Amino acid sequence: MPSVRLVNLTKRYRDVVAAENVNLEIQDKEYVSIIGPSGCGKTTIIKCIAGLIEPSEGEIYIGERLVNNVPIQERGVGYVFQEIALFPHMNVYDNVSYGPTVKGWERTRTRSLAEEMLNLVALRDRMKDYPNELSGGARQKTAISRALSSGSLLLLLDEPLGSLDAKVRLVLRRELRRMVKDLGLTAMHITHDQEEAMAISDRVVVMKSGKITEVGTPLGLYLHPKRLFTANFVGEANFIMGELVKSTSEGSIIEVNSKTLRGIEGTNLEKKEVVAAIRPEFVVMEKNSKKTEAWKGKIEDRVFVGSVIRYEVRMDIGELIAVKKPAATDRRFDIGDEVYLTFPPQHVLLYPLPDAGLEKEISIE
Amino acid sequence: MPTVRLAHVTKRFDNITAIDHINLEIHDGEYVCILGPTGSGKTTLLRLIAGVIKPDEGEIHIDGKLVNDVPPQERGTAYMPQQYALFPHLRVIENVSFGPLAKGVNRSKAAQISMQMLEMTRLAWRANSFPGELSGGMQQRVALARGLASSAKLLLLDEPLGALDARLRVELRYRLRELAQKNNLTTIHVTHDQAEAMIVADRIVVLRNGQIQQEGPPTYIYSQPKSIFVANFVGGANFLEGFISEKNSDGSWVELRGRLRIFISENDHPVGERIVLAIREESSWIGKNGEDEVNVIRGTVNTTSFLGDFMSHEVLLENGDTVNCRVPTAMTSEKFSIGEEVFVQLKPQDIKVYPYPPAGLYKELEAL
Numbered sequence: 195m196p197s198v199r200l201v202n203l204t205k206r207y208r209d210v211v212a213a214e215n216v217n218l219e220i221q222d223k224e225y226v227s228i229i230g231p232s233g234c235g236k237t238t239i240i241k242c243i244a245g246l247i248e249p250s251e252g253e254i255y256i257g258e259r260l261v262n263n264v265p266i267q268e269r270g271v272g273y274v275f276q277e278i279a280l281f282p283h284m285n286v287y288d289n290v291s292y293g294p295t296v297k298g299w300e301r302t303r304t305r306s307l308a309e310e311m312l313n314l315v316a317l318r319d320r321m322k323d324y325p326n327e328l329s330g331g332a333r334q335k336t337a338i339s340r341a342l343s344s345g346s347l348l349l350l351l352d353e354p355l356g357s358l359d360a361k362v363r364l365v366l367r368r369e370l371r372r373m374v375k376d377l378g379l380t381a382m383h384i385t386h387d388q389e390e391a392m393a394i395s396d397r398v399v400v401m402k403s404g405k406i407t408e409v410g411t412p413l414g415l416y417l418h419p420k421r422l423f424t425a426n427f428v429g430e431a432n433f434i435m436g437e438l439v440k441s442t443s444e445g446s447i448i449e450v451n452s453k454t455l456r457g458i459e460g461t462n463l464e465k466k467e468v469v470a471a472i473r474p475e476f477v478v479m480e481k482n483s484k485k486t487e488a489w490k491g492k493i494e495d496r497v498f499v500g501s502v503i504r505y506e507v508r509m510d511i512g513e514l515i516a517v518k519k520p521a522a523t524d525r526r527f528d529i530g531d532e533v534y535l536t537f538p539p540q541h542v543l544l545y546p547l548p549d550a551g552l553e554k555e556i557s558i559e
Numbered sequence: 560m561p562t563v564r565l566a567h568v569t570k571r572f573d574n575i576t577a578i579d580h581i582n583l584e585i586h587d588g589e590y591v592c593i594l595g596p597t598g599s600g601k602t603t604l605l606r607l608i609a610g611v612i613k614p615d616e617g618e619i620h621i622d623g624k625l626v627n628d629v630p631p632q633e634r635g636t637a638y639m640p641q642q643y644a645l646f647p648h649l650r651v652i653e654n655v656s657f658g659p660l661a662k663g664v665n666r667s668k669a670a671q672i673s674m675q676m677l678e679m680t681r682l683a684w685r686a687n688s689f690p691g692e693l694s695g696g697m698q699q700r701v702a703l704a705r706g707l708a709s710s711a712k713l714l715l716l717d718e719p720l721g722a723l724d725a726r727l728r729v730e731l732r733y734r735l736r737e738l739a740q741k742n743n744l745t746t747i748h749v750t751h752d753q754a755e756a757m758i759v760a761d762r763i764v765v766l767r768n769g770q771i772q773q774e775g776p777p778t779y780i781y782s783q784p785k786s787i788f789v790a791n792f793v794g795g796a797n798f799l800e801g802f803i804s805e806k807n808s809d810g811s812w813v814e815l816r817g818r819l820r821i822f823i824s825e826n827d828h829p830v831g832e833r834i835v836l837a838i839r840e841e842s843s844w845i846g847k848n849g850e851d852e853v854n855v856i857r858g859t860v861n862t863t864s865f866l867g868d869f870m871s872h873e874v875l876l877e878n879g880d881t882v883n884c885r886v887p888t889a890m891t892s893e894k895f896s897i898g899e900e901v902f903v904q905l906k907p908q909d910i911k912v913y914p915y916p917p918a919g920l921y922k923e924l925e926a927l
Contacts, residue, residue, distance in 0.1 A: 232695070359597055
């Protein structure tokens with residue numbers, strides 16, 4: 195039963211705290227991603243669980259067992275790195291059957307397992323090929339099936355798709371999730387790509403500066419992020435600063451220069467400086483509007499992003515607002531057009547203005 | 560006035576033809592992305608223009624001048640290779656101002672230009688750090704700032720955002736485009752990331768096996784892909800195998816697997832021809848009710864995943880084919896659960912038709 199539990203996990207490197215008081219519980223058979231900017235501590239955590247580095251403080255449990263002093267090979271984890279590490283002098287089959295072979299499994303059993311794992315990644319017909327004869331995607335698939343054939347029920351993946359082409363990454367992430375689910379494994383997957391994390395995981399852990407900022411389901415983190423940092427890091431958001439002038443059971447009213455915004459949250463923020471966040475795809479854009487709460491502005495930029503068109507609108511009151519519309523239904527706006535924007539209250543998220551300022555709070559450096 | 564013209568350029572490495580008779584013209588002030596998978600020759604193409612390697616055949620012109628024999632430093636280009644090298648013993652600001660100083664720009668002017676470039680790449684606050692103190696992504700931005708500060712008007716960028724976190728990459732690609740526009744630069748930018756190419760480029764050149772597959776503005780490449788490869792590589796699509804079973808003046812009927820018939824508005828392919836249909840995931844409509852309209856197919860939801868501004872539903876159709884349907888999150892009023900019976904509509908005018916590839920569809924898609 196490979197559940198994972200971290201209790202007050204801290205890792206220091208001399209005077210740098212790479213991970214600080216991390217508490218996290220992963221359920222058996224759960225697929226969890228850890229995301230965050232470079233240097234946020236996500237790799238440190240995975241390495242501590244794998245046993246590659248020792249925590250400075252805190253406890254690590256795999257299942258019910260405290261593993262702090264258990265060596266790597268006895269923790270029952272499969273590990274896949276970003277830098278694809280295959281034995282170059284061994285063919286695909288030998289690479290994948292390496293684990294079972296060194297464990298002393300008999301040949302037929304090793305063979306059937308290795309073949310099953312190669313089947314899962316559709317590489318059975320490439321068994322005799324050497325790593326340098328494979329594409330990057332096929333090499334990483336080999337590395338994944340090698341980790342799977344180790345028999346471990348806990349899979350630790352550190353940027354497993356990071357070195358691959360964008361397109362290959364899209365295909366492989368689907369396969370990866372399917373394999374983990376089919377085999378009933380528990381997976382922890384580190385990535386800097388928030389879309390990958392959302393597509394592949396049951397839950398996502400957001401980290402910043404060695405600490406967990408927020409944990410939630412992909413949908414929950416996207417639609418109702420509890421923190422400003424999450425709102426910015428997971429998907430794009432517009433941030434508007436203002437003052438929450440009134441809050442009733444109907445919702446709240448935020449003043450931004452001479453204009454207003456409405457939200458449905460914010461009962462605890464009355465008379466305070468707030469930041470309102472809204473995703474570009476939830477902003478309503480119209481050529482004409484009689485609504486008093488509509489903001490007038492002019493389109494400054496229009497970029498085609500495949501299935502979506504992204505606009506930047508300079509509001510008369512100075513704010514620059516991003517708006518996204520599905521390309522299939524939208525052909526009506528051009529650069530220079532005067533438009534009116536409205537912000538549906540149910541999609542306006544409200545946060546207290548951070549003491550250190552908005553910029554610092556959402557910084558991804 | 561930097562323009563670039565390649566005429567029949569070919570480059571071989573031993574018995575591999577990395578670049579195969581390429582003709583390409585790039586206009587002054589244009590932002591062109593060379594897009595292709597690993598091994599398609601895109602880096603080789605950039606290196607040829609930079610002058611780091613020489614073509615075996617063909618001519619390379621910059622500003623109307625034949626440069627085949629002109630050394631890199633005299634081509635007036637700022638080339639930023641994927642493996643850039645910063646001077647480890649110089650501070651960030653010194654690295655960036657190296658180019659202007661070497662060209663004889665005076666010290667204060669060089670510092671001013673360099674700070675401007677560092678502001679653009681959002682690194683002004685680390686001007687006095689040494690490269691070793693910066694993250695990989697920051698170092699890449701220093702290299703970018705250094706390239707920009709050299710004041711060359713032709714910018715050659717090889718995966719300039721490759722080492723950055725996804726979130727930062729998204730932010731910086733908008734800046735990159737703005738930066739090129741503001742400084743009137745002609746830019747050639749190599750990438751494997753189609754979303755990046757669509758955002759930054761005026762024109763995209765899709766490369767495969769050393770040959771140009773298609774070129775044009777992003778909207779054109781996306782809406783009119785000339786081949787299965789381009790449709791798959793740029794944007795992705797659902798691909799369905801079948802053959803033309805009937806045609807008339809309005810379009811054709813296609814028989815898919817399981818004898819399922821659907822109608823398409825194209826009628827250029829002869830009856831009996833084996834073909835592949837392609838339809839974008841966002842044009843594959845999913846609904847709970849099967850209205851009595853054309854090409855409504857019954858199916859079952861296999862998986863459903865959330866991608867931020869989109870939800871993607873994988874649907875197993877009644878004929879055994881699988882399609883992905885993308886629905887904007889802002890428009891998801893209906894929720895679909897795994898195992899639920901649904902209806903998928905593929906509108907005739909949204910469906911593209913391609914001849915069946917000789918090596919098979921699977922091979923063609925896998926070729927990435």
